Amino acid sequence: xxxxxxxxxxxxxxxxxxxxxxxxxxxxxxxxxxxxxxxxxxxxxxxxxxxxxxxxxxxxxxxxxxxxxxxxxxxxxxxxxxxxxxxxxxxxxxxxxxxxxxxxxxxxxxxxxxxxxxxxxxxxxxxxxxxxxxxxxxxxxxxxxxxxxxxxxxxxxxxxxxxxxxxxxxxxxxxxxxxxxxxxxxxxxxxxxxxxxxxxxxxxxxxxxxxxxxxxxxxxxxxxxxxxxxxxxxxxxxxxxxxxxxxxxxxxxxxxxxxxxxxxxxxxxxxxxxxxxxxxxxxxxxxxxxxxxxxxxxxxxxxxxxxxxxxxxxxxxxxxxxxxxxxxxxxxxxxxxxxxxxxxxxxxxxxxxxxxxxxxxxxxxxxxxxxxxxxxxxxxxxxxxxxxxxxxxxxxxxxxxxxxxxxxxxxxxxxxxxxxxxxxxxxxxxxxxxxxxxxxxxxxxxxxxxxxxxxxxxxxxxxxxxxxxxxxxxxxxxxxxxxxxxxxxxxxxxxxxxxxxxxxxx
Ligand code: HEM
Numbered sequence: 001x002x003x004x005x006x007x008x009x010x011x012x013x014x015x016x017x018x019x020x021x022x023x024x025x026x027x028x029x030x031x032x033x034x035x036x037x038x039x040x041x042x043x044x045x046x047x048x049x050x051x052x053x054x055x056x057x058x059x060x061x062x063x064x065x066x067x068x069x070x071x072x073x074x075x076x077x078x079x080x081x082x083x084x085x086x087x088x089x090x091x092x093x094x095x096x097x098x099x100x101x102x103x104x105x106x107x108x109x110x111x112x113x114x115x116x117x118x119x120x121x122x123x124x125x126x127x128x129x130x131x132x133x134x135x136x137x138x139x140x141x142x143x144x145x146x147x148x149x150x151x152x153x154x155x156x157x158x159x160x161x162x163x164x165x166x167x168x169x170x171x172x173x174x175x176x177x178x179x180x181x182x183x184x185x186x187x188x189x190x191x192x193x194x195x196x197x198x199x200x201x202x203x204x205x206x207x208x209x210x211x212x213x214x215x216x217x218x219x220x221x222x223x224x225x226x227x228x229x230x231x232x233x234x235x236x237x238x239x240x241x242x243x244x245x246x247x248x249x250x251x252x253x254x255x256x257x258x259x260x261x262x263x264x265x266x267x268x269x270x271x272x273x274x275x276x277x278x279x280x281x282x283x284x285x286x287x288x289x290x291x292x293x294x295x296x297x298x299x300x301x302x303x304x305x306x307x308x309x310x311x312x313x314x315x316x317x318x319x320x321x322x323x324x325x326x327x328x329x330x331x332x333x334x335x336x337x338x339x340x341x342x343x344x345x346x347x348x349x350x351x352x353x354x355x356x357x358x359x360x361x362x363x364x365x366x367x368x369x370x371x372x373x374x375x376x377x378x379x380x381x382x383x384x385x386x387x388x389x390x391x392x393x394x395x396x397x398x399x400x401x402x403x404x405x406x407x408x409x410x411x412x413x414x415x416x417x418x419x420x421x422x423x424x425x426x427x428x429x430x431x432x433x434x435x436x437x438x439x440x441x442x443x444x445x446x447x448x449x450x451x452x453x454x455x456x457x458x459x460x461x462x463x464x465x466x467x468x469x470x471x472x473x474x475x476x477x478x479x480x481x482x483x484x485x486x487x488x489x490x491x492x493x494x495x496x497x498x499x500x501x502x503x504x505x506x
Contacts, residue, residue, distance in 0.1 A: 016217075020136065023063075024244055034376060035165075036386075037376060037384050037385055037386040038385055038386070039076070039385060039386060039387070039388055040071075040074045040075050040076045040085050040377075040385045040387060041071045041074075041075050041076070041385075042073075042075070042076045042077075042078055042083070043063075043066075043067040043070070043071065043075055043076065043077045043078065044070075045077075045078055054066070055079070059482070059493065060482065061365070061396075061398060061399075061482070062167045063077065064077070064086060064396050064399055065181040065399055065497060067086070068086070068088050068399055072381065072383070073087065073088045073089045073091065073092045073379050073380065073476050074086070074088075074092050074347075074377050074379055074383075074385050074387075076391075083391065083392070084391075084392045084393070084394050085371075085387050085391050085392070085393050085394070086157060086393075086394050086395075086396055086399075087377065087393060087394070087395055088395075088396060088399050088400055088403070089179070089400060089406070090406065090434050090435060090436040091378075091379060091380045091402050092377045092378070092379055092436040093153075093395060093400070093436040093439075093443075094357065094391060094436060095375050095377065095396065096367075096369060096395050096436075097277050097395070097436050097439070097442065097443045097444030097445065097446070098436075098443075098444035098445060099369075099375070099445075099447075101127055101445065102372060103371070103372055103373045103375065104369045104370070104371055104372065104373075104375070104393065105127075105369060105370050105372055106368070106369060106370075106446065107123060107127070107370070108370035109368040109369065109370050109392065110122075110368075111123055111220065112212075112216050112217045112220040113210075113212075114220065115220050115221065115227070115230060115234065115438075116208055116211065116212055116230065116234065116291075116295060117233055117282075117288055117291055117292045117295065118303055119284060119286040119288065120183060120240060120282065120284040120288050121133055121285055121286045121288030121289055121291075121292055122288070122292055124288075124333055128267070129275075131318075132275050132276065133285070133289060135267065136270055136273040136281070136289065137266075137289070137293060137449045137450070138449045139269055139273065140266040140269035140270065141342075141449055141450060141453055143452075145264070145266075145269070146341060146452055146453065146456060147340070147341040148264045149187040149453065149456065150339075150340050150341040150344060150456055150460070151340060152183075152186045152187050153183050153187065153456060153457055153460040154339050154340070154460055154464075155186075155188075155463055156179075156182055156183045156186050157179065157183065157460050157464045158464065160178075160179050160182065161465070161468065161469075162463055164497065164499070165499075166498070166499050167496070167497060167498040167499065168496070168497060169474060169495070169496045169497075170494070170495055170497065171492040171493060171494055171495075172187065172306050172310070172493040172494070172495045173302075173303075173306045173342070173478075173488075173492060173493045174492070175488055176302045176305040176306050176309075176461065177298075177302045179201070179302075179305075179461060180297075180298060180301045180302040180305060181202050181205060181294075181298060181302075181452055182194065182299070182462075183457055183460075184293075184294055184297055184298060184457070185201070185294070186265075187265060187266065187453075188265060188266040188267065188290065188293055188294065189241075189244070189265060189266065189267050189290060189294075190244075190248075190265040190267055190268070200236070200240070201237065201240060203233075204233035204234075204236055204237045204240075205233075205237075205295075205298060207229045207230055207232070207295060208230055208231035208233050208234060208237070208291070208295060209295070209298070209299055209441060210226055210229065210230070211226045211227055211231075211233070212230070212484070212485045212486075213226060213229025213483075213484060213485065214483065214484070214485060216485070217485065223359060234291070237287075237291055238287050238291075240400055241287040241290050241291065242283055242287055243265070245267070245283050245286050245287060246283070248267060248268070248271060249271065252271070266290070266293060267286070267290065270285075270286045270289050270290070271286055286382075291495075292452070296448075297448060297450050297453065297454060297457075299363065299486050299488060300363040300364075300454065300486065301454045301457055301458060302488075303355065303361070303363055303486070303488035303489060304357060304358055304361070304363065304458055305457075305458045305462070306352050306462055306478075306488070306489050306493055307357045307360075307361040307489060308357045308458060308462060309462070309465075309471070309473075309493070309495065310473065310477055310478055310493055311353070311356075311357050311360075311413050311477075312324060312353060312387075312462075312487065313471055313473040313495065314413070314473060314477055316413070320353060320413070320414075320415050320416075323349050323415075323416075324349050324353055324462075324466055325466050326348040326349075327347060327348070327350060328347075328463060328466045328467045329345060330349075331343060331347065332467060334346075336340070337467075339460065339463060339464075341456070344456055344459050344460065344463070347459055347463060348419065349415070350459050350462055350463060351418065351455065351459065351460075352415035352418045352419055353415045354455060354458050354459065354462070355415070355418055355438075355440075356413060356414060356415040356417065356418065357413075358440035358441075359401045359407070359438065359440060360398075360401065360411075360413060360464060361480070361489075362397040362398060362401065362440040363486045363487070363488065364397060364440075364486060365396065365397060365398055365482070365486075365487050366394050366395065366396045366397065367393075367394070367395045367397065367439075367442060368392060368393070368394055369393045369394075369395075370390075370391075370392060371387055371388070371389055371390060371391040371392075371393050371395070372389065373389050374386050374387060374388050375387050380405075395439065397439055400439060401438070401439075401440070406434075406437050441454075465497075467500070468500055469497040469498065469499055469500060470495075470497065470498045470500060471495050471496065471497045471498075472495065472496050473493075473494070473495055474494045474495065474496050475491075475492060475493060475494040475495075477491050478490050478491060479491070
């Protein structure tokens, strides 16, 4: 039932996106210069339906995997009369990640996010403004800021798990959804929002997440209940955040135009940010950026935290769990129970566990671009193709991360593959070390600005859990929910815990 609905929406998505783009690109196609290279091979399918029957039978991921196995790293999938070109692997991905936005852009394929992020930000503004806004995010994620956030994260996590009993059974997914929302709000928005976080704001945030379905990609304004709830939630979040921005600004002017020594959150950074022309950020923009940051980091981080637990607590991975626990014991021996930014950098084994989790479970299944100009790709085998102007181009992260020539035994959860020379694609290199070999956080021009923040947050949580609790999975390794834009673990992820004696926890 769910798979069928995924596929139907995928069909609708590709059809409509392609129709919209084709309309915009009619002139471009007519003026395409003479091609000397062939276009990518097209996956076999029925003459009228393309790969639709295969999609219904096998699901989207298997269709991409099969096409990749049959045709290699560059291929086009036709669904009805529309096409998406897939680029798989680092050898063919540099233009996708590194190309100029004037040549390969996100705009045409990202308009569906506007009702969620709101007016005045992200894909509602021109490219130059968007770049500057992402720079403001980047400024709020610099090491000096991250040092402050680390302390806030540790406090929030300790307070949260202090509420757990001596032993019990919990849905790890639900617990981490709550906790990540609290942590993000404390770091990004300060105490004003955090105090409301498990109440109204958390509910609205869930409604925003729930309102970004596969159908949304094609019909962002379709009058369905999930979209109506999303719009009401976005409007209410706008009101709440606007009040907070106004009261923060009032405090600043009362204290003489900006004495912010005691306030060091992202809200403060965004209020204080200036565009290159000297213009200040508006209230609408600050509100939109707050919503965007929360949205970009919330589901991605909570699902990665949950997958990390599900993987580490699986019976097959006891050796990796032990390595991570031993590392925590060494850290405790060296620093007592104290955890800060520097101490987090020492948790290399835990870092590798999270990185390997993201290799197998990237929260974004596929990244999309629109080819504003044709471009040439050359495969490892030496084949050359010209991807035509106007194409929708896709980087399927799950397949990209499972290439045996990049990651030996790719289906195995093996955090040890990172950071050890000789475990990589080419002997002597570190697994995933080459350009665009590991793209859980994207790469190149649009690499994620929240990567360091996300790692810190997940490491603070798991460092605390590993030090303080003995845990066991009591449900099987979850399946992936492919029915949403950002797939996460499906269903409950039940875990039993028992508090460790105080001396062990330090
Ligand atoms: C585990 C957590 C996260 C994952 C896996 C993740 C993943 C990604 C990916 C794959 C992209 C590239 C999208 C593309 O190329 O089309 C991206 C971009 C971005 N991410 Fe994240 N993200 C995470 C957390 C965060 C957080 C916490 C923030 C901010 C608070 C954030 C802010 C952004 C922004 C602003 C961009 C756009 C960058 C640009 O286009 O220049 N992300 N992220």
